[in-house]
Structure formats: structure tokens, C-alpha cells
Amino acid sequence: MKHLIIKLFRELENMCEGIINSLESNCYQIFRGGIFLIGISLAGLSQTMPVLLDHEQKAMELKYDFEEISNTRLNDAKCENFKALHKECNLAKYKVEVVSSTIDLLNTLVRILFFIGLSMLPFSILGYVIKATSKKSQTENTPETSANV
Secondary structure, three states, X not given: OHHHXXXXXXXXXXXXXXXXXXXXXXXXXXXXXXXXXXXHHHHHHHHHHHHHHHHHHHHHHHHHHHHHHHOOOOOOOOHHHOOOOHHHHHHHHHHHHHHHHHHHHHHHHHHHHXXXXXXXXXHHHHHHHHHHHHHHHHHHOOOHHHHOO
């Protein structure tokens, strides 16, 4: 049992060393990736949100027109009970449902991209600090400074 725990900790140590080496050697790429994902999320939000808001406005107009004509809330309405407004009822329900689910999907995707990009920035800073400190310690240990004296 003791050997298993020691082996587990050695594997964990090797994995941590690998992560640190990866952060050190790839800190610039991690930073670029984080900035790229943040930019993609903001661009996606700014490009698609106006279109979705237009569709939401049309869906809400259909909803409110139906509610005004039928004196019934659309969420509570059963379209089969409205013979003359059956088409309007179904269309309004469909558009409201599609637009709300699409906006939820877009918000989720933008939020995920933004937070992944944002979380990459501290890792790139950590990699840069590791790289800077390792270079500093390497230059302090070189024998060139003592040979010139």
C-alpha cells in the first residue's frame, strides 16, 4: 500500500512538472489564445445580438397581438380552443420559444468562450513568471561572472 501511494505521488509530481514546463514554454501562445477567445466572444455577441433582438421584437409583437385580440395570455392559451386565431396562436408560441432558446444558447456559448479565455490569462501570466524566474536563476548560476574578475 505504501508503494502505491509513493508511486501515485511520483506520477502527480511528474504531471505537475509537465504542466509547469508547458506553461513556461507556451505562455505567449496561452496569452494569445485567451485574448482570441475573449475577442471571439465579444465579436460574436456584437454581431449576432442585434439580429436576434430584431427577431425577438417580431416574436413579442405576435405574442402581444394575440393576447390583445384573444384577451388570454399566450403561455396559458391552448391554440385548439381558438378557431379563428389558431394560426396566430401557434406562430406566436413557436417564434417566442425559438427566439428565447436561441438567445439562451448564444448567451451560454458567449459566456463559456469568455470565461475560458479569461481563465487562460492567469495561466499565461504564471507561465511568464516561471519563465522569468528560471532565466534569472540560470544567469545567476553561470560561471562567466566569476571568470571575468
